[in-house]
Amino acid sequence: MFFHVQKLLNEIVPDEPDPAAANILQEGLGGQFGEMRTMMQYLFQSFNFRGKAKPFQDLLQGIGTEEIGHVELIATTITHLLDGSPQYQGNSLTPGENGATPLGMAPKAPNVHHFLVAAQGAMPVDAAGNPWSGSYVYNSGNLVLDLIYNLMLEATGRLQKCRLYEMTSNKTARATIAYLIARDEAHERAYAKALEVLGVNWGKTLPIPQIDNLKIPEVRELVEKGVNKQQHHFRLDGSQMSKIFQGSSPTNDGSTLITLDQPPEGFTIPELPERPEEFAPGLTPELMVLVNEMSRLQ
Numbered sequence: 001m002f003f004h005v006q007k008l009l010n011e012i013v014p015d016e017p018d019p020a021a022a023n024i025l026q027e028g029l030g031g032q033f034g035e036m037r038t039m040m041q042y043l044f045q046s047f048n049f050r051g052k053a054k055p056f057q058d059l060l061q062g063i064g065t066e067e068i069g070h071v072e073l074i075a076t077t078i079t080h081l082l083d084g085s086p087q088y089q090g091n092s093l094t095p096g097e098n099g100a101t102p103l104g105m106a107p108k109a110p111n112v113h114h115f116l117v118a119a120q121g122a123m124p125v126d127a128a129g130n131p132w133s134g135s136y137v138y139n140s141g142n143l144v145l146d147l148i149y150n151l152m153l154e155a156t157g158r159l160q161k162c163r164l165y166e167m168t169s170n171k172t173a174r175a176t177i178a179y180l181i182a183r184d185e186a187h188e189r190a191y192a193k194a195l196e197v198l199g200v201n202w203g204k205t206l207p208i209p210q211i212d213n214l215k216i217p218e219v220r221e222l223v224e225k226g227v228n229k230q231q232h233h234f235r236l237d238g239s240q241m242s243k244i245f246q247g248s249s250p251t252n253d254g255s256t257l258i259t260l261d262q263p264p265e266g267f268t269i270p271e272l273p274e275r276p277e278e279f280a281p282g283l284t285p286e287l288m289v290l291v292n293e294m295s296r297l298q
Helices: 019-030 035-047 054-082 143-167 171-197 217-224 285-295
Strands: 230-232 256-260
Touching: 019 035, 019 054, 019 143, 019 171, 035 054, 035 143, 054 143, 054 171, 054 230, 143 171, 171 217, 171 230, 171 256
Parallel strands: 230 256
Antiparallel strands: none
8 A cells, every 4th residue: 555745755946937848847757768657667566576585576666656756746846837837928817808818828838738638737748748658667577677677767767867957947847857867866776786686797887877966966966965875665564675775886986875764854745826727726716615614624
């Protein structure tokens, strides 16, 4: 079973609305190498796990559970990059008033569905608007093969996020992208360490891509906190993940891997305002009376 805390793994840093940044982030959410893929792939590998190699199953399940939080974080970021963009671009917010077109900017946006279908919110699609597909998920049942594939997935995801970082200067987008760059590196280390336990010698191959984290300010701050070398197991009933994620890092940079029992503290999820131009949430005064009555219930 899973539990949910209404907090985010990383802070939503405020900046101006930016539909273009929102759309490129869709690749990190619903793309072939995005967070929805990693979440589903690792969880299904853990659900279908066979045999008694429990530390490896715990590793898959722990990272897979964290990826649920990554989906939540990147989707929330996309929504905040979209929210208020019609008003920001000078459009009236009252639907139809004096012939107004409060969503007049939407046809020129990178993805009109962000306004037409999703009410200024994230969608389970990639940056080209292609829907996320379950066929992306790889689960062969062979532990070594699955771990190799997972390492490739994390390396490709991190490569793409480094490219995403270079595509936008928006602070909201960059804060989330930088966090995911750091965490993808931690997951690269995790799967590489698991394969190292099984006899693989990585030499100087990792991490992929081999970038200088210190040159990206937002990533440097996270690396200084050890975010790229730590992994929480996301379990309430104990985990054997630490039998794998511990000791010297397979990146051979002198760093040490640490499994954390204490969960992340998290950050408050910013509340989204009503958007009358999207008819969202579309609650009339009469319906709000019912909502307020329900809220007062003990």
